[in-house]
Amino acid sequence: MATLGELERAVMERLWAAEGPVAATTLRGELAERGVALTTVHTVLSRLEHKGFVVHDEGRPRRFRPRATRADHAAELMHEVLGQAGDRQAVLARFVGSVNADEARLLRELLSGADDTPGD
Amino acid sequence: MLPATAVSLAVLAVLLAWPVPALLARARWPRRDPLVALVCWQSIGLAGGLSMIGALLVHGLSPWGHSLPEAVRSVLTLHPAADRVRGDHWVALTLAGVLAAELLGVLVLSWVRTGRTRRRHRELLELVVQPSAELPDTRLLEHPAPVAFCIPGARPLLVLSSGMVAELDGDQLAAVVAHERAHLREHHHLLLLPFVAWEAALPVLPAAARAHAGVRELVEMRADDVALASLSGTAPRRTLARAIVAAAGGAGGVEVPSGALAVTGSATGARVVRLLEPPRHLPAAARWAALLSAGLLLLLPTALLLLPAL
Numbered sequence: 001m002a003t004l005g006e007l008e009r010a011v012m013e014r015l016w017a018a019e020g021p022v023a024a025t026t027l028r029g030e031l032a033e034r035g036v037a038l039t040t041v042h043t044v045l046s047r048l049e050h051k052g053f054v055v056h057d058e059g060r061p062r063r064f065r066p067r068a069t070r071a072d073h074a075a076e077l078m079h080e081v082l083g084q085a086g087d088r089q090a091v092l093a094r095f096v097g098s099v100n101a102d103e104a105r106l107l108r109e110l111l112s113g114a115d116d117t118p119g120d
Numbered sequence: 121m122l123p124a125t126a127v128s129l130a131v132l133a134v135l136l137a138w139p140v141p142a143l144l145a146r147a148r149w150p151r152r153d154p155l156v157a158l159v160c161w162q163s164i165g166l167a168g169g170l171s172m173i174g175a176l177l178v179h180g181l182s183p184w185g186h187s188l189p190e191a192v193r194s195v196l197t198l199h200p201a202a203d204r205v206r207g208d209h210w211v212a213l214t215l216a217g218v219l220a221a222e223l224l225g226v227l228v229l230s231w232v233r234t235g236r237t238r239r240r241h242r243e244l245l246e247l248v249v250q251p252s253a254e255l256p257d258t259r260l261l262e263h264p265a266p267v268a269f270c271i272p273g274a275r276p277l278l279v280l281s282s283g284m285v286a287e288l289d290g291d292q293l294a295a296v297v298a299h300e301r302a303h304l305r306e307h308h309h310l311l312l313l314p315f316v317a318w319e320a321a322l323p324v325l326p327a328a329a330r331a332h333a334g335v336r337e338l339v340e341m342r343a344d345d346v347a348l349a350s351l352s353g354t355a356p357r358r359t360l361a362r363a364i365v366a367a368a369g370g371a372g373g374v375e376v377p378s379g380a381l382a383v384t385g386s387a388t389g390a391r392v393v394r395l396l397e398p399p400r401h402l403p404a405a406a407r408w409a410a411l412l413s414a415g416l417l418l419l420l421p422t423a424l425l426l427l428p429a430l
Binding site: 005008009012051053073074076077078080081082091092093094095096097099103104106107108110111 | 234237238240241243244245246247248262263265267268269270271272296299300303304308309339343361362363364365367368369387388389392393396
């Protein structure tokens with residue numbers, strides 16, 4: 001049994017790959033190998049809608065499409081998550097903050113200088 | 121006449137608002153033992169807030185009694201003030217209320233705001249990251265820039281980009297993951313929170329910005345130390361230093377305004393220098409002296425507030 005998170009990812013994959021809006025029954029068919037019930041597909045879709053990733057039209061049956069393309073989603077992600085606004089620093093702990101070209105060159109020189117000396 | 125307690129608290133507040141943080145920020149010893157220095161910073165922050173608000177409160181309530189417990193008791197039992205209540209008493213009480221509300225309010229606000237942003241980031245990420253096959257608690261993000269980060273919280277998320285995986289060898293990746301795990305395990309985001317809030321609440325105080333930067337750097341060094349302890353291999357220090365330089369060298373992909381760079385840049389450099397030329401450990405005596413001072417620093421305003429008047 002897949003977790004809701006995995007199902008959300010699987011549904012988004014299908015929606016991003018699809019040519020146009022997709023109905024819930026079609027999605028269930030595509031996720032058949034996971035043994036997912038139609039109610040589960042609807043649960044996943046409404047969660048995704050609530051998070052603002054999916055919108056539906058007013059057709060019968062309703063058809064769903066992603067709010068942003070996969071590329072736009074990736075761009076928004078990088079901008080929001082790894083942008084340099086001050087409050088971003090408080091939100092996540094990044095291994096190395098952004099460094100400008102001079103600083104990066106300085107760091108490499110530091111490292112190669114240390115590599116010349118034997119031992120650690 | 122001002123009560124001696126209020127004067128002592130005011131002196132302590134002034135010391136903790138400027139000279140003490142300035143000294144600690146400039147000191148060289150914190151990088152020799154980041155954990156002890158972090159304890160000192162927490163103590164300075166807490167004692168500073170306590171003495172600032174306490175001094176105003178003790179002075180404002182002095183007509184009702186010469187110590188805080190005494191004054192609070194007579195106010196609560198609706199006793200009239202023993203001395204005449206002057207304008208400066210009301211000003212002090214108002215300031216104490218405003219300051220307490222602002223410090224606590226900003227703390228709660230940053231807590232809520234960062235919590236909301238973290239949730240949003242997690243939602244955005246969860247749609248595209250894949251669980252890593254080799255590292256169980258790690259997710260992989262398809263992106264050419266070499267980045268690694270963790271989002272702390274009840275459901276933490278540790279993310280490595282594919283660019284990072286491509287750039288580093290196995291030992292270096294293990295070092296990066298160990299560093300991020302250390303942040304999560306030791307709840308470094310909670311150590312930072314009061315300083316983020318303090319800087320937002322008191323933007324006119326240069327010590328607040330300095331304290332925030334100092335704590336941020338120490339948290340990174342502490343995570344480096346924890347990572348080193350868990351690493352195998354012949355030269356863990358150099359492995360971690362190489363990983364930092366590789367991650368810094370290829371930080372492209374995200375446009376960065378130059379204004380924000382100086383701070384993070386020099387902090388990264390300090391980390392690499394510290395790894396390549398490790399400073400001597402702090403002697404045990406110095407370590408205990410620092411911890412003891414941190415404890416006394418916190419005890420002093422507490423005692424001044426709770427003990428009967430001098």
